[in-house]
Amino acid sequence: MDLSYTQDEIAFREEVRGFLDEKLPEELSAKVASGVVLSKADHDRWHAILNEKGWLAPNWPEEFGGCAWNAVQRHIFEEESARANAPRIVPFGLSMLAPVLMKFGSDAQREHYLPRILSGEDWWCQGYSEPGAGSDLASLKTRAVRDGDHYIVNGQKTWTTLGQYANKIFCLVRTDTNVKQQEGISFLLIDMDTPGIEVRPIKLLDGTPEVNEVWFTDVRVPVENLVGEENMGWTYAKYLLTHERTNIAGVGFSQAALASVKRMARQERHNGKPLIENAHFAARLAQVEIDLMAMATTNLRIISKAAAGQAPGVESSMLKVKGTIIRQELNDLARRAAGPYAMPFASETIDGDNDPVGPGYAAPTAAKYFNNRKLSIFGGSNEIQRGIIAKTLLAGGAK
């Protein structure tokens, strides 16, 4: 055992830190730190900066323009980015679709789409969930019927994150209704400006414009937009989900959230003393910190074991469950720390200006607490993850 990073890894961390110091615009990190919703222009700006440096696609092989970092390097990059309050890299094109295209797409699809993901020309969104197909994704009903050299798509997708910014959507559609659910699904790439597509925003409980419904009415999709083989979409979808679950532990996000709660608790005063000195609050905070220290190490243990680019199975389910519990606990502590000033609704429409009511750090805490309830719901709910863990542990055992 040796808990220290290698010289190379330490040097890499320094390099990442130097880059973030120099290139991360202060307007962006300030927005991220204060929980302000980023605009499309904000996302595009950070995307372009990373692309210029060649650091946009840590998980891509070099032949496609990636940086081919190993798992530890990617971890260091994620940790430093979160610490510096860098915008999250929108994952739909870069870390979800791209691996599928690399493995299952045609040469033509790779050559066409991968460079456009890097350049930012295409913004992809994900057409997976449907109103009736959440945890049970394979029950999806959106139909694609072959008509000459097109598919005709009808149906509805939901929870489409940042679909309002996307010009492309990758979709799971049903192409065969006469076979087992999982065997009749195909993976289609669709232009969002095709006639018959309508994007309707969903108003979330914290007021953020984040997710959408996407409706398809007789949408004509060229057959060359099929990825891989017809009716093999479930295999590709599962492959994609293993990539959705990389960085699932969110260690960097939690470390940034912990630091932010500590800053708040030093400033807030409870009965005349800093809140951070209050025994009850300090105990809650310490317990989460202890959990996070251990979880960060679990994450590193799993990372160092996994071959580069390969997402582990049951371990990633464990990291998803513990990682989301910790992040949600930190959001809860931030809300508590804010005290009565968690109550105002922090909307840009307040007074027509952007001045927060009360201390700036308090303003987004309630919204963040509620918004991040999604962490234990999406990407395979924590119940689904526990089911995977239990199934693996007890396989063949309980008779």
Add this chain to the structure above:
Amino acid sequence: MNFELTEEQQMLQDTMRRFLSERYDTATRNAILDSAQGYSSEIWAQMAELGIVGALFSEDDGGFGGAGFDISTVFEELGRAGVVEPLLDTAILGGGLIARLGNDAQKEMLVEVIAGELQLALAHGEPESRYDLSRVTTRIESQGGKMVLNGRKAVVVNADAASHLVVSARESGEDDDESGISLFLLPADAPGVSMRGYPLFSGGRAAEITLDGVEVDDATRLGAAGEAFDALASQIAAAEVALAAETLGAMETAAALTRDYLMTRKQFGRPIGSFQALQHRMADMMIELEQARSAVILAAGHLEDAAPERDRHISAARNLLGRAGRLVAEDSIQMHGGIAMTQEYELAHIAKRIVMADHRFGDTDTQLERFIALSAA
């Protein structure tokens, strides 16, 4: 022992439940939440007409209730329906302090309060006071031979709808002293009072108030000079019973919605309520809900006790409700999945009411501290 409501309380509960289920549906409430005013004048008038405001005042003050169980009955129903209309601020805090401390002239205002004709707010908390009830730095100062108030009040719920404010200020002593605090009943548009209003995360509105040389005199004073703390603490205690009961009602609705959803939502070809992992969570929720109900009953039943015994039960209730409420809100959302994250679905608002109640009059940990202190005595 008798855990039944009185006949009058039972009637009030039935009336409220019928009225709110007919008139305060999700669409109506969502429209109210989106409105600039933040509450419905029409609903307010109808609630007053039904006697809901009157039920929060004693007969001496022109009402027909006002005791702990009257308050808990009314607020449990308000909580069940996710009502955002400011009964707590106008009736319990503003009206309650006038009833407790007002002279005859001031008490005349209660007729209008009970009739639903005016709104009130308590301007007590300050930007630095957090949950510390005795911390008042707004000062009464002598300026050109007159008494004036200078200071700032924070997150004053219902301030911009209120025609009058009950304002706390320090007459004497240190910033944290219980003695030396006075209350004043002022028109909300008195010269020197300025407000910045804003919506609240879980519905309704509040304001930051700046008091800049606001003239006061003995006629505007509410109660004796420098001796308002006990009355303030008593009325906050009543407000805490109200808030705990409201949270209980909201928890009942969250649990009912979740139960219905478990039985109707199908995944993997069967209702999700057939999965044991969810069944046990639902069972835990119901266990906590009954704990919460008993805690509210204890708090309401001890509201008229001497302060230490009263506050010990209230802190117990609010600590328990804080813990159980969080569990019910979070597990209800989790078991619903994404649908519960949408503002249009009833649970979103109900969950916000439950969780954000923790930010008024002392959160779960603050209540625990007070309970420990009072139990050690």
